[in-house]
Amino acid sequence: MPEAVIQTYTRADEAFDCLQTAIVKGDLAPGEKIGEVELCSRFNLTRGPLREALGRLESRGLLVRRPHAGVKVVSVSTDELMELYRIREVMEGLAARQAAERMTDDEITALHTTLDAHEAMIEQAHGQAYYQAEGDYDFHHRIATGSRNAKLAQMLLGDLYYMVRMYRYRLSTASGRPHMALGEHRRIVEAIAQRDGELAEFLMKRHINAARRNIERKIAEGGLTI
């Protein structure tokens, strides 16, 4: 047994998770001003733990608080979304490089099978963008973890991904280029399997850069409004 420690789940954690998913899923719209008492009744919580959760969410940048004036969900402009992708580019590039150097063989095998599953899902649920988005998240999640860089994984998984996902739900994976993305994923995994960190970094950066430009183009075309 690797982990028998059952992290007791406190009400503040519950509040945190509820709010985070509510924000990511869009149940709480960006810019929406929300009262504490309303949130309490909505999630069956009391104000103590709620405030604790609000503090955490604020320091993660998912919502902004003005003293005595209430909290509101952060609203990210398209420019800011592009900046997020630029950060992802360099950080995930680093993650891919370190993953190539440090992942175990078992983890790499798991990466391969993950991609196979994604391919099957794309063939089958042809056009179901939601699965594609989740699959993409799964892939990047594994690489962040595989980097064996705790802080890097924390920043990617705990900060950036939530903000990006917040928009992916709304755009419902605007990228909409499942096959292309899958091919890029395959090449990245190949580089990792060959323990070629430099190549993995390069491919990952290019992959995220392509995703960013794709979204940028779609927004410019007016097909998407944030």
Add this chain to the structure above:
Amino acid sequence: MPEAVIQTYTRADEAFDCLQTAIVKGDLAPGEKIGEVELCSRFNLTRGPLREALGRLESRGLLVRRPHAGVKVVSVSTDELMELYRIREVMEGLAARQAAERMTDDEITALHTTLDAHEAMIEQAHGQAYYQAEGDYDFHHRIATGSRNAKLAQMLLGDLYYMVRMYRYRLSTASGRPHMALGEHRRIVEAIAQRDGELAEFLMKRHINAARRNIERKIAEGGLTI
């Protein structure tokens, strides 16, 4: 008037600042287990705001909390410190590139004068490592802000720098290579002034990489113990 909004300072903010500086300065030693009531009496606070601040600090990675078991200051191994520098390398590289593209001429002038002040301080307080550390922080702070990438600045200034500074206080700027660092800083500013983003990124990455290797070497020599 650009900013007439007086951010009212709440008790939770006070608690947050107190704890953060206490951790960074080393008044609260890493690994030290601290009780909530003790902290309250120490900083003249009550438990409500304190707990809010603890939540924020936890999500920033400065302390770890185990439910019902108390909080303790995070203790970072040398390996983890090196990982922090690797993250800094790519993120500050990006910051330098974007700063070169976006900083105003006034900001660049300010950067120059900042470096002049650092040089004077180094000459004068010859060996006073503390000023060097603060000067270094000032330099990197300006570039992070100048990147015009809000999230990037937040992650650097709000997360990474505090963790690194936490160790700089303890090592009392182990780097101890003030003149060399100043020269590197000058070259980075030159690249920014010439709006050469690519070069600025390259120089910044090399600068941080050199700092990392320097610390790594000193630790390996046994001169420093964390």
Add this chain to the structure above:
DNA sequence: CAGGCATATTTTGTCAACAATAGTGACTTT
């Protein structure tokens, strides 16, 4: 004498009432 179990204590997690502040509306004044 050592190990495990039960109890007791300390510490954290939670709650509900109180105080302070910002936003809002009406009123007065120019």
Add this chain to the structure above:
DNA sequence: AAAGTCACTATTGTTGACAAAATATGCCTG
């Protein structure tokens, strides 16, 4: 009539008391 000011209300910030949980201690048993 418009603008500024004052008071009010609703919401947030804070406090202290209560409940639950984990660690530590001491006792009992093998």
